[in-house]
Amino acid sequence: MRKLVLSGVTLCLVAQLATAQIKLPSPSPGASVMQTIGTTDLTVTYSRPSLKGRQPFTDSFVPLGKVWRTGANAATNITTTTDLMVNGKTLPAGTYAILTIPAESSATLIFSKNKTVSEAEYKQADDALRVEMTPAEISDKVETFTINFSDLTDSTAKLNFMWANVKASADLKVNVSANAAANVDKAVADKPDDAAVLQAAASYNLSKGRNLEQSLGWIDRSIAKGENYRNLYVKSQILAKMGKYSDALPLAQKALTMGQSSNDGAFPFFKDGIEKSIAEYTSKVPAVPAVKAGKGKKKA
Structure with missing residues (x-):
């Protein structure tokens, strides 16, 4: 009986904290990365899950061949202030959800017009753009899922997705x-x-x-x-x-x-x-x- 009472108290406390919107530590903390390319500002907001002994892109954890929100907790979003070329295809200025479909030797990068989409709610009809990426093995293991920009010039950059020993990148270009x-x-x-x-x-x-x-x-x-x-x-x-x-x-x-x-x-x-x-x-x-x-x- 005492255990049941304690469990009830704990549940009430959690409910009160949630209602009060008190900021508490998250197992997949939020992050934001911003990069300017020429005259274009790009911002990615996402949550960063960690491996914690797990191996991603397996049947039990971020399975291959299925849509993934490319982060945790909520949809990963990207905002571009101007039209953006992604792997040679045009993504109009705006805010989109980023999703991916990981596979053995490829990965599909999806920009969805549904900015709050989850895996269960995803509809291909909402796609603003789809491009293919080729994953590559990296030597240094990445414990916490990371999105960043690299190879910056005044009109180009790479958008990188890194986790465990895998890295996939998309080529970005703007008309400066x-x-x-x-x-x-x-x-x-x-x-x-x-x-x-x-x-x-x-x-x-x-x-x-x-x-x-x-x-x-x-x-x-x-x-x-x-x-x-x-x-x-x-x-x-x-x-x-x-x-x-x-x-x-x-x-x-x-x-x-x-x-x-x-x-x-x-x-x-x-x-x-x-x-x-x-x-x-x-x-x-x-x-x-x-x-x-x-x-x-x-x-x-």
Whole structure:
């Protein structure tokens, strides 16, 4: 009877703790990993089960050939702020549940539109994307299930799943140029009268040789808010890029003069570039033919 009373008390205590939402240790603690690739932010949230003497991908523990939530407790989620290429296929921007189907020599990686899906509730009709991965053996045993990113460049990375002596990876890629251009256009749309935003947007387009006429309009609006050596120099570079060296030269010269008298601590970093541009523009401005003395006068 005493054991029954104690069991009842224990159950009541657990129920009270759950109702009170008190944070307690979990056998599969939650984790979050975030990575920026170029202009894209990726975040994975998941729970991390540990082996505790068990062997995964067996009939008794995370069986092969069956859908797995790729973690514990709740659905594993991934959020991408822009469209993302996964093994060469497009995953639209958004939040998805990650599931996998482990197999002997392959693993299916699934991105589900049902963000709270469990193994029992999974429906292939909810798939946003499916790709195949090839698992590989690793020498160092991973006790606690791990998801991370590696092999990072300015536009690519690998998404890795590691547990026990197995690692499976998916290749990720983002279109940095398209994303950056979209960010520039949105920034100007959001703040069309901000001189600094207009100058930065025009500078970005200039660096990419993109939409120069539009960029000229942006930098003119920035200059209208207040001339400085930076926006004048940007305008001179845009005009030069358009082949208008005669118009670009006086602007670069004015930028140099303004910079030298600006007391701006950053000007020395611009000075050499402005002087080189002036030399380049000067060499490309067509020479004005000299008028010969007496030319056009009638002989007496």
